[in-house]
Amino acid sequence: MQSGISRRRAAALAEGGAAYAERRAEIIASAARIFREKGFRGASLADVAESLGTDRASLYYYIGSKEELFHEIVRDAAEANAQQAEAIRDGAGSAVDKLGLLITALMSSYSIHYPYLFVYIQEDLSKVADRRSAWARQMTVINKRYDDAVIGIVESGFGDGSIRPVGPARVIAYGIIGMVNWTHRWYREGASGMPSAAEIGRTFTEMVLNGLSSGTLTPPAGQQPADQ
Amino acid sequence: MQSGISRRRAAALAEGGAAYAERRAEIIASAARIFREKGFRGASLADVAESLGTDRASLYYYIGSKEELFHEIVRDAAEANAQQAEAIRDGAGSAVDKLGLLITALMSSYSIHYPYLFVYIQEDLSKVADRRSAWARQMTVINKRYDDAVIGIVESGFGDGSIRPVGPARVIAYGIIGMVNWTHRWYREGASGMPSAAEIGRTFTEMVLNGLSSGTLTPPAGQQPADQ
DNA sequence: CTCGTAATCAACGCTTGCGTTGACTAGACT
DNA sequence: AGTCTAGTCAACGCAAGCGTTGATTACGAG
Numbered sequence: 001m002q003s004g005i006s007r008r009r010a011a012a013l014a015e016g017g018a019a020y021a022e023r024r025a026e027i028i029a030s031a032a033r034i035f036r037e038k039g040f041r042g043a044s045l046a047d048v049a050e051s052l053g054t055d056r057a058s059l060y061y062y063i064g065s066k067e068e069l070f071h072e073i074v075r076d077a078a079e080a081n082a083q084q085a086e087a088i089r090d091g092a093g094s095a096v097d098k099l100g101l102l103i104t105a106l107m108s109s110y111s112i113h114y115p116y117l118f119v120y121i122q123e124d125l126s127k128v129a130d131r132r133s134a135w136a137r138q139m140t141v142i143n144k145r146y147d148d149a150v151i152g153i154v155e156s157g158f159g160d161g162s163i164r165p166v167g168p169a170r171v172i173a174y175g176i177i178g179m180v181n182w183t184h185r186w187y188r189e190g191a192s193g194m195p196s197a198a199e200i201g202r203t204f205t206e207m208v209l210n211g212l213s214s215g216t217l218t219p220p221a222g223q224q225p226a227d228q
Numbered sequence: 229m230q231s232g233i234s235r236r237r238a239a240a241l242a243e244g245g246a247a248y249a250e251r252r253a254e255i256i257a258s259a260a261r262i263f264r265e266k267g268f269r270g271a272s273l274a275d276v277a278e279s280l281g282t283d284r285a286s287l288y289y290y291i292g293s294k295e296e297l298f299h300e301i302v303r304d305a306a307e308a309n310a311q312q313a314e315a316i317r318d319g320a321g322s323a324v325d326k327l328g329l330l331i332t333a334l335m336s337s338y339s340i341h342y343p344y345l346f347v348y349i350q351e352d353l354s355k356v357a358d359r360r361s362a363w364a365r366q367m368t369v370i371n372k373r374y375d376d377a378v379i380g381i382v383e384s385g386f387g388d389g390s391i392r393p394v395g396p397a398r399v400i401a402y403g404i405i406g407m408v409n410w411t412h413r414w415y416r417e418g419a420s421g422m423p424s425a426a427e428i429g430r431t432f433t434e435m436v437l438n439g440l441s442s443g444t445l446t447p448p449a450g451q452q453p454a455d456q
Numbered sequence: 457c458t459c460g461t462a463a464t465c466a467a468c469g470c471t472t473g474c475g476t477t478g479a480c481t482a483g484a485c486t
Numbered sequence: 487a488g489t490c491t492a493g494t495c496a497a498c499g500c501a502a503g504c505g506t507t508g509a510t511t512a513c514g515a516g
Contacts, residue, residue: 008463041267044504056503247492
């Protein structure tokens, strides 16, 4: 059984009016900003409504619930992310090249889809929804695809010898992912003194691929003995 | 004006009974686990009480509020973290050595103080409390001390030539911090197939200091031209 | 001018969760 | 046995926030 407002929303959605779709997109964009600022639980629909200069109840003409709003924001971001990683994994080049590509591609995604991607990254999705819900299961799949793509690149590098096996592929992959994802805590698009996303990507790439050590004061690596 | 329960709590605290302190610590430890699992906003005091087999109201004999409980968990973790980073920065060794030390030290802290440290790390503190509150300002200071210690190590490495200036010191520092902190999303103490914190620390150290590239398929670094 | 549709909003019910009250219980001490 | 105290808990008040209703406004078409 549908509620009154829900029926009207479904009708408007089915009709597919351009103005309606545009207003809806506006709401989603504004909500993304709010979620980015306050987090999913910290943000209220009142905040979203206020940022749009409208009433909270009016939002329900465009969206079914706070969760639906959140899902809409996150799903596309996650899917795009996964596809990008998979495309790089399946593309041409050595594993090392691919890792470099991956890092810079992610950073520029962030720059473009900000704040959508950061909403996605900053939320620990396992804490936002019941693990058994349909949406949570979809997200688990998408996240796994993403992880597997990165892990796959590292493993292929182990195989062709282009990546030094300094540890388990999963740990290396999560290290890279973490380095990039953690930017959600400090990177602010266009803040004064803030390097560009591209510059951050280049720095990360260089440090992960070729290392920070200049080799002038420490032995130049190879396999150093486990000192513990 | 104090409420009844608050007066009794203050009295019990002032008296300093050992059993009281122990029970209080038990509550804090259990709360840390819950906060770690559900996040600050997602966890309710009912959850905490239930995990202790007691009533929610009984908690207030030991703690003043949910916030106080959270602060107690986080403050020490943050302070310990900052002091550790500062001690490493101010200790002996080259900057490269210090970075390696820092990474492994952090990872073993996590292993020891788990879940306290992860509660601290997983919460974006700017989203949990009003930025102007006394506590938030204290935390800002502690966080800055930590960041500055890491940035300081990187800068000193620039100075003595042991660290290659692949980008701004802040970006390098945040890259390392991110790599380590992101473990809160996937590292689970003692989960099956999970590497030890020490092993993860070694892997991260090796990849950041000496790089992943074997040099067999890509030019061995130096300064590569900006390709953009 | 009137009518119909798209869009808005004041007001409501409902749930969750925080913090408090004041009474109760178990056990130590006299 | 009687009393005192540390600790517990059923019950309450209160605020925030979600989703709904039903009426109202704005406005374009006829």
